[in-house]
Amino acid sequence: MIVRRYKEMLEEKSVIRTLSEIAAKRAEKIGKENVFDYSLGNPSVPAPAAFTEAVSSLLSEKDATQLHGYSPTLGIPSVKARIAASLNQRFGMHYGPEHIFPASAAAAAIAHALRAVVEPGDEVLTIAPFFPEYRPYVELAGGVLKVVPPDTGAFQIDFETFASMLGPKVAAVLINTPNNPSGAVYSAETLRRLARIMTEKSEEYGHDIFLISDEPYREIVFDGKEQPYVSSFYANTIACYSFSKSLSLPGERIGYLAVNPACPDAALIVNMCGQISRGIGHNCPSSLMQLAVARVLDRTADFTVYERNRNLLYDCLKEIGFEVVKPQGTFYIFPKALEEDAVAFCQKALEYDLVLVPADSFGCPGYFRMAYCIETEKVERSLPVLRRFAREVYGK
């Protein structure tokens, strides 16, 4: 009596994981430094020293039974208060601790948000290109994922199609800006238009439509710009945040869900998250991690390396003749492949020890993703290889 659903999931293996396994095997053979692995979004810049110092001080200052004691179901109150204060100061919001739910990074925040507002059979709209893990998050919450085709011109939103797909069965819209994989940053204009359409449709159908905003890359924006704060555009917004990228702590599974105080059900949703956690045995993130990140909320790792890598890759890809939109944030770039079948394209690139990810599972066939959260020196060494690959295989 093994549950079929999860057994079957094992058979649909993640492309990214498969590719990174191939890369790891190849690295064993020819040396890690000779494989140009652009497959994984694992930060390459270290956590800021202030974070390590925060952990060390907590260990020496606090009584161990208190420090490692149970977190309340809804999170440690002082941590929630600090997160609210930081968001209010940075984005002019009005969060209280009752609007914040510490979660095991954005993945858990999204999974909780979906369980709070999506009844079985409800639709969830997302915009291509999108992070492929949205599919299991939505489906295992009982929802049905519907994908709005990409606006490949600027990787903002094709609003005509979006509006036509926003039917009465849609309970939530799930967006991600700065965007994995395109590197696009939704503009204030995009967010205003999104909010306007969602407000109109909510009124037309007579029920709330929630905006679930996946924001792990919120601070990684280039050229001195900033990501307009999504929740400030639409009342029924649930922001799902992670410190995985901002503090380079992906393995510590720490983030939070923040429900816009303008949402009439805000405090209720946070309370419900506590019940959702009970059922999945999830409970709160590590007490030590909650307390540690609360001490360095407004710090980030040093992102200059990502911007440098973005510039190097973008210039090279353009020069080769790739069709590519300049990323405004994240650590991804998302060019069009040099043949229609991006899977075949990435297969061929593998022979040059270039590990690229075809974007079929991101809802954008014909494109591929490069995660450039690697050392700049390696990016530099990969450029002549990219050029040789394009020339030898595609005559570019």
Place this chain on the structure above:
Amino acid sequence: MIVRRYKEMLEEKSVIRTLSEIAAKRAEKIGKENVFDYSLGNPSVPAPAAFTEAVSSLLSEKDATQLHGYSPTLGIPSVKARIAASLNQRFGMHYGPEHIFPASAAAAAIAHALRAVVEPGDEVLTIAPFFPEYRPYVELAGGVLKVVPPDTGAFQIDFETFASMLGPKVAAVLINTPNNPSGAVYSAETLRRLARIMTEKSEEYGHDIFLISDEPYREIVFDGKEQPYVSSFYANTIACYSFSKSLSLPGERIGYLAVNPACPDAALIVNMCGQISRGIGHNCPSSLMQLAVARVLDRTADFTVYERNRNLLYDCLKEIGFEVVKPQGTFYIFPKALEEDAVAFCQKALEYDLVLVPADSFGCPGYFRMAYCIETEKVERSLPVLRRFAREVYGK
């Protein structure tokens, strides 16, 4: 569109939580030292110094991007290998790393185990008295919880009733030894008989019946005795372990699931857990915590205080005239109330600032639980109050 199920759960508040809130309010009024709060199972002895040292060394020795990097979906291989080796050495088992799944404490391990072997509508049997959180774990995994009434003589298992309830719809049996709330330790004889019945019924029905063994108190056994290792009695056993009590780290959410290598589907179940995690956005426990506990696997906090408290309380309760079985482990004692309605009994005790938990939600009405993971000095001060309460209200 707020999901009804979780909203409704909010209305059924946990008795334990309500009581501990009352205790906290009362403490504000008369001082924490004057409230005898026996409601919460929050360890009072600190984590061993070796654990804090392990965290500190990891922070100083390891490169931050590695230390805080993503854990593989199935856990950090070196951590899994160490856990397997420790279990093999201590219990004569034959685990490999492929049988171990690091989980966010026993709650998450149980939630994963249930999702791996319980199809919607399947029955899960547990034995009263049982930890009330089993109900949301089972129900939100889609199962139906059936409770075998308690053997109040020794808090082992009433096998006649157990066998009659083990019908063809039962997918799993969920046990907890040493037991919360009774403090009973299932004997080798109990475990052998349990295994025999489960084996017979599996054969009769032609399908596997899994044993899910909740083991957070495995090391807290008194009088120099040991808990016989449950998995060694039955092939299809999934052990759910937590370091919350053994290392006094309840807030760090760290434990594991270990599938008996004798179970034909062992490695498959661990792989499925990775898929279950994807769907609930749970992923792995903190990388730092995985690495830290792996360095102190065979250590424990100092449990002598629990044994001392057990002795003090047991002797006093017996002397007063309570009907009570001597706990062999955990940090709970489970006497029969002095009137039929344990809720009324505990209400009356509150007036003496004694916070006791009625066992209705543990499946054992008429009994109450005392969690004696508090300072011995406080236990000592509570004894005359207990005596006065029993004398004044019940003439004992």
